[in-house]
Amino acid sequence: MTGSAVITTFASGFIFPFIIAMVWGKYVDKHKIFGGVIVAAMVVGTMWMVDHGVGFIVQGANAPWVDQAWAAGIGLLALGFYKKASFKKTVPTLVFAILGGIVAGFILSNLG
Amino acid sequence: MKQLGTFIGSMIAGILVFAVWGELASSYGLIGGWFAALVTIGLSWSVCHYAGVIDNKDGAAWVDLGLPVGVAGTSLGVFNGLPLASALPTLGVLAIGAICGGIAAAIVLDSQSTEEAEG
Numbered sequence: 001m002t003g004s005a006v007i008t009t010f011a012s013g014f015i016f017p018f019i020i021a022m023v024w025g026k027y028v029d030k031h032k033i034f035g036g037v038i039v040a041a042m043v044v045g046t047m048w049m050v051d052h053g054v055g056f057i058v059q060g061a062n063a064p065w066v067d068q069a070w071a072a073g074i075g076l077l078a079l080g081f082y083k084k085a086s087f088k089k090t091v092p093t094l095v096f097a098i099l100g101g102i103v104a105g106f107i108l109s110n111l112g
Numbered sequence: 113m114k115q116l117g118t119f120i121g122s123m124i125a126g127i128l129v130f131a132v133w134g135e136l137a138s139s140y141g142l143i144g145g146w147f148a149a150l151v152t153i154g155l156s157w158s159v160c161h162y163a164g165v166i167d168n169k170d171g172a173a174w175v176d177l178g179l180p181v182g183v184a185g186t187s188l189g190v191f192n193g194l195p196l197a198s199a200l201p202t203l204g205v206l207a208i209g210a211i212c213g214g215i216a217a218a219i220v221l222d223s224q225s226t227e228e229a230e231g
Contacts, residue, residue, distance in 0.1 A: 013207065018216055020176070045147070
């Protein structure tokens, strides 16, 4: 990766979970499920334009896709563990979430 | 058996995102990609987090639907024969940024509640 690529990719990784942590809950507190749907567009949609539309996240050549979603997942885990969340309680959910993702990837690879 | 929900919800999120987002974005550009978030993440979030299908326990770190979506996107490429190693520099840098961003958010959130507590 070039230096510029590292900078923009790092910035994307930083900003996405930060925004989610700061604001998502507020939309939901105020507007429940509707708030959640709106903030999905506001946060994820807007970040998508930056990360993937314009290309802040620089993908490798002939590489599997690295989605901005990774930043959300990893960043929020980091937040949790920084605040001393229980690793033991988190692991089962983590394992099954990852398995679900892998199976999704497998199913998707069968498209077209 | 709550983890059955975690597994299914995660799988659904991955499929929703990668099935349609690309098409919406290539047909409608930036605004198509934005709209894709409204429909796919709106629904995925409603299932995984609002309905609590992903089992996020009290006292555990938050496992966001983003994690299985990221896994789905990368594994999709691997299942199609692309080398995982090629994705690792991007993923590595992104992960480091994310860890910093998550910690920064924790620090800012803590400072906000400290301020509230001090009155």
